[in-house]
Amino acid sequence: YKTYKDKEIKKLINTEKHNIKLDIINLLDDILHEKKYSNIQLNYYFSKNNYSKKEKLFVTNIVNIVIKNLIYIDYLIEKCTKNIKKRKIKQLLRISVAQLFFMDSDNSGVVFEAGEIAKVINSHQVGFVNATLQNILKNKEKFDQEIPKDKKDGIVYSYPQWFVNKLKSDFPDDYLKIMKSYKKRSFLSVRYDKNKFTKEEFENLLKKIDTQILFSVEEVYYLSNANIFETKNFKSGEIVVQDASSYLAVKNLEVSQDDVVLDACSAPGGKSLAILQLFNPKILISTDIHEHKIKILENLKNKYGYKNWKIELNDATKIENLDKKFDKILLDVPCSGLGVLRKKPEKIYELESNNFKSLKKIQKKIFESAFNSLKDGGEIIYSTCTFSKNENTNNVKYFLEKYKNLEIKEVVIPENIKILKDEFGGIYISYENEYLDGFYIAKFKKVKKSDGD
Numbered sequence: 001y002k003t004y005k006d007k008e009i010k011k012l013i014n015t016e017k018h019n020i021k022l023d024i025i026n027l028l029d030d031i032l033h034e035k036k037y038s039n040i041q042l043n044y045y046f047s048k049n050n051y052s053k054k055e056k057l058f059v060t061n062i063v064n065i066v067i068k069n070l071i072y073i074d075y076l077i078e079k080c081t082k083n084i085k086k087r088k089i090k091q092l093l094r095i096s097v098a099q100l101f102f103m104d105s106d107n108s109g110v111v112f113e114a115g116e117i118a119k120v121i122n123s124h125q126v127g128f129v130n131a132t133l134q135n136i137l138k139n140k141e142k143f144d145q146e147i148p149k150d151k152k153d154g155i156v157y158s159y160p161q162w163f164v165n166k167l168k169s170d171f172p173d174d175y176l177k178i179m180k181s182y183k184k185r186s187f188l189s190v191r192y193d194k195n196k197f198t199k200e201e202f203e204n205l206l207k208k209i210d211t212q213i214l215f216s217v218e219e220v221y222y223l224s225n226a227n228i229f230e231t232k233n234f235k236s237g238e239i240v241v242q243d244a245s246s247y248l249a250v251k252n253l254e255v256s257q258d259d260v261v262l263d264a265c266s267a268p269g270g271k272s273l274a275i276l277q278l279f280n281p282k283i284l285i286s287t288d289i290h291e292h293k294i295k296i297l298e299n300l301k302n303k304y305g306y307k308n309w310k311i312e313l314n315d316a317t318k319i320e321n322l323d324k325k326f327d328k329i330l331l332d333v334p335c336s337g338l339g340v341l342r343k344k345p346e347k348i349y350e351l352e353s354n355n356f357k358s359l360k361k362i363q364k365k366i367f368e369s370a371f372n373s374l375k376d377g378g379e380i381i382y383s384t385c386t387f388s389k390n391e392n393t394n395n396v397k398y399f400l401e402k403y404k405n406l407e408i409k410e411v412v413i414p415e416n417i418k419i420l421k422d423e424f425g426g427i428y429i430s431y432e433n434e435y436l437d438g439f440y441i442a443k444f445k446k447v448k449k450s451d452g453d
Contacts, residue, residue, distance in 0.1 A: 019117075019120070020051075020055055020058065020059065021092075021095070021113070021117050022117065022120065022121075023045060023049065023059065024059055024062055024063060024091075024095055025088050025091040025092055025095065025117075025121075026088075027041055027042070027045055027059070027063055028063065028066060028067075028091040028094065028095070029087055029088060029091055031063070031067065031346050032067070032070070032091075032346065032349075033087060035346075035350065037344055037346070038063060038064070038067060038344060038345065038346050039343060039344060042059070042060060042063065045059070046059075061103075062095060062098055062099070062103070064185070064345065065098045065102045065103065066094050066095060066098045067345040067346050068158060068183045068345045069098065069102060069158050069183075070094070070158050070349065071154065071155055071158035071159065071160070071349075072155055072156055072157075072158050073094050073097045073098060073158075074094070075143070075147070075155050076097055076101075076136050076140065076143055077090070077093050077094070077097060077132065077136070079136075079139070079143045079146075080132045080135040080136055080139075081128075081132055086121065086122055086125060088121050088122075089118065089121060089122060089125050089128075089129065092114055092117055092118060092121065092129060093114070093129065093132060093133070095114075096110055096111070096113075096114040096129075096133055097133070097136060100133070100136070100137065101140070107137060110133070111130060111133045111134065111137075114129050114130070114133060115129060115130050118130075153176065153179065157176075157179045157180065157183060158183070159179055159348060160348065160349070160351075162352075162353040163348065163351070163353075164179070166353070166388075167179065170387075170388065170389045170390075171387075174431070177431065177432075178387070178431045181431040181432070182338070182341040182342055182431065182438070183341075183342075183345075184342060184434070185342065186342035186343045187214060187215075187222045187223070187435050188222065188223050188225075188226055188228075188241070189220055189221065189222045189223070189241070189242065189243050189244060189435065190220070190221055190223065190228055190234075190239050190240060190241055190242065191219050191220045191221075191239070191240055191241075191242040191247055191274065192219050192221070192233075192238065192239050193219075193237075193238050193239070193240075193277050194219055194277070194278075195277060196233075196238040197233075197238065199219075202221070202239075205231065205233065206221070206223070206228070209227040209228065209230070209231060210225075210227060211223050211224055211225055211227050211228060212224035212225075214435065215416075215434070215435045217244035217247065217248070217414055217416070217417065217436070218244075218247070218251075218414065219247070220242060220243070220244040220247050222244075222435045237303055237304060240270060240273060241270070242270045242274065243436060243437045244417070244435070244436050245339070245385070245429045245436045245437040245438070245439035246270060246271055246274075246332070246383075246385075246437070246439070247274060248413060248414075248417075248429075248439075248441065249271065249330065249332060249381055249383040249439070249441050250271050250274040250275055250278060250330065250381075251274075251278065251412075252381055252411050252412060252441060252443055253275065253279075253328050253330055253379070253381050254279075254328075254379075255275060255278075255279035255281045255327075255328050256279070256281070256327075257279070257280055257281060257282060258281075258282050258327075259279075259281045259282055259327035259328050260281070260282055260283050260285075260324065260325070260326050260327050260328075261275060261279075261281045261282075261283070261284045261285070261326060261327065261328045261329070261330070262284075262285050262286075262287070262319065262322070262324075262326045262328070262329045262330065262370075262373070263275060263284065263285070263286045263287070263330045263332075264287055264316040264319060264329060264330065264331050264366065264370060265287075265288065265316050265331065265332055265333055265334065265366070266286035266287060266288055266297060266330075266332075267288040267290070267293030267294070267296055267297055268293065268296050268297075268300075269286065269296060269297045269300045271330060271332060272284060272286040272297070272300075272309070273300065273304065275330070276304070276306050276308070276309060280308070281308065281328075282308065283308050283309075283310060284306075284308060284309050284310070285310045285311075285312055285322065285324070285326075286309065286310070286311050286312070287311075287312045287313070287314040287316065287319075287322070288313070288314075289313070289314070289315045289316065291313060294311060294312075294313050297311045298311050316331075316333075316366045316369065316370075317362065317365040317366050317369050318369060319366075319369040319370055319372070319373040320369060320372060320373055322373070324373070325373060325374070325375045325378075326373055326374055326375060326378060327375055327377075327378050327379075328378060328379050328380075328381075329370045329373070329374055329378070329379075329380045329381070330380075330381050330383075331366055331367060331370055331380060331381065331382045331383065332381075332383045332384070332385075333362070333363045333366050333367075333382065333383070333384055334359060334362055334363070335359060335363070335384035335385060335386040335388070335391050336351055336355060336356060336359060336386045336388055336391060337385055337386055338385075338386040338387055338388055338438060339384070339385040339386050339387055339429070339437050339438025339439050339440075340385050340437050340438070341438075342437070343437070356388060356390050356391065359391060360390060360391060360394075360395065363384075363391060363395055364395065364398065367380075367382065367395070367399055371399075371403055371406070371446065374446045375446070376446055376447070376448040377445070377446065377447075377448065378445070378446050379409065379443060379444065379445050379446070380443070380444045380446075381441065381442075381443055382395070382396070382399075382441075382442045382443075382444065383439060383440060383441045383442075384439070384440045385437055385438065385439055386438065386440065387428055387431065387438045387440065389422075391440075392422070392426060392428070392440040392442070393422040393423070393424065393426060396408070396422070396424045396426050396442050397424065399444065400424065403446075404449075405446060405447045405448070405449045406444050406445070406446060406447070407444065407445050407447055408424055408425045408426075408442065408443065408444060408445075409425075409443040409444065409445050410425065410443070411425065411426070411427045411441050411442065411443050413427055413429075417429065417433060417436065418430040418432040418433050424442070425442070425443075426440060426441065426442035427440065427441045427442070428440050429441075
C-alpha cells in the first residue's frame with residue numbers, strides 16, 4: 001500500500017469539497033456495522049465523491065488496514081476503555097490506531113487530528129479520544145505482552161479464535177503462513193476476450209495506458225493500476241474483471257460447441273461469460289436463486305447479445321426443475337469465501353463455526369441435483385473460493401463414496417501457479433500465490449452404469 005505523511009493527510013482532510021476522514025468513518029460503519037462489502041462500498045463512495053487518485057489510495061489503504069487488523073486494533077482500544085457509546089467515535093479510534101501503528105504517520109499529529117474530528121462528531125468526546133490514544137501509545141508494549149499465549153495468534157493476526165483452531169486442524173504445518181498470506185493486499189485482475197484481442201494487442205494496449213503487468217495466467221492479467229477501466233475496450237465489454245482462479249475453473253470444463261451447459265450458481269455472470277467466450281457451446285443455461293441477481297445476468301446478456309445464452313430463475317438444489325440433461329455443469333457453489341479474504345477482509349468476522357455445517361449441507365444438495373441432471377459421460381466442475389477442507393476434500397470423498405458411477409478427472413493448472421493436490425486429485429490454488437484468489441477445483445465424470453450395477 002502507498003501511504004502518506006501526516007501533513008499530506010491534513011491537506012486531504014481540510015478540502016472544501018469533503019472531509020475525507022469523516023467519509024472513512026462512515027465507510028467503516030457501513031462495512032463493520034451495516035455488514036456491507038468493503039469493495040462495493042469503496043466503489044460507491046468513489047462514484048459519488050470526486051476524489052483524486054491520492055485520496056482514493058488513502059481511503060482504500062486505511063479502510064483495508066483497519067479491517068484486516070480489526071481484532072488487534074480493538075484489543076488495544078479495549079485495554080484502555082470498554083465503554084464507547086458512540087459507534088463513530090469507535091471508528092475514529094480504530095482509524096487513529098491504524099495510523100499510529102500500521103502507517104507512516106506522526107504520532108502527535110494523529111492524536112491532534114483525532115481530536116479535531118471528534119469535535120465534529122461529538123464535542124463532548126474530544127478529551128476521551130485524546131486520553132485513549134495517549135494511553136495506547138504509552139502502554140502498547142505492555143498490552144502486547146499481556147496477550148494470553150493461547151490467543152496470541154488470533155489477536156495479533158486478527159482472526160477469530162475458532163478459525164485459528166480450525167486452520168490448525170486442517171493445515172497444522174502451514175496455518176500461520178496462511179493467516180499472514182490472506183492479510184496481504186489484493187490486485188486487480190482482468191481477462192481479455194481472445195476473440196477480440198491477440199496477446200500482443202492486449203499487451204500493447206497496457207503499454208499505451210501506462211499499466212505494468214504484475215502476473216498473467218493465459219488471458220488473465222494482474223495489473224499495477226486501474227487505468228484499464230477508462231478504456232473503450234473495457235467499457236464495451238471486450239475486457240472484464242476476473243480472477244485467474246475462477247477462469248481456471250471454467251477452462252477445465254472443456255466445453256465443446258455441441259454441449260448443453262449449465263452454470264448453476266452463476267451470478268454475477270463472470271464465469272458464464274467466460275464459458276461463452278472461450279467455448280461458445282450449443283446452449284448455456286445460467287441460473288440463480290435470487291431475482292435481483294437474475295436481473296444482473298439479463299443485463300449482461302443484453303449487453304453481449306449471445307443467442308445461445310439462456311437465463312433462468314432457479315434453486316441450484318433443484319436443477320431437475322429445468323427438465324433438461326446436461327453435458328457439462330459448472331458448480332461454483334456457495335461457500336465460506338475464505339479464499340477471497342484479501343479482497344473481502346471483513347468476511348472473516350461475519351463467519352461462525354456453525355456456518356460450515358449449513359454450507360456443507362447446501363453444497364451436497366447442489367451436487368446431488370447436478371449429478372441427477374447430468375448425462376452419462378457428462379462432466380461436473382465443482383469449485384469453491386475457500387481453502388476449508390470440510391467444504392472441499394471432505395465433500396469430494398463423500399461424492400465418490402455415494403455415487404459409484406462417478407470418477408475423478410485431472411484438473412489442469414498452468415505451471416506458473418502453485419497448487420496443493422489432495423488425495424482424490426482435487427486442486428487447491430495455494431496461499432503461496434501472491435496474486436490469485438484461494439480456490440478449490442475438482443472435476444468429475446459420470447460413467448454409464450453396467451447392467452450388473
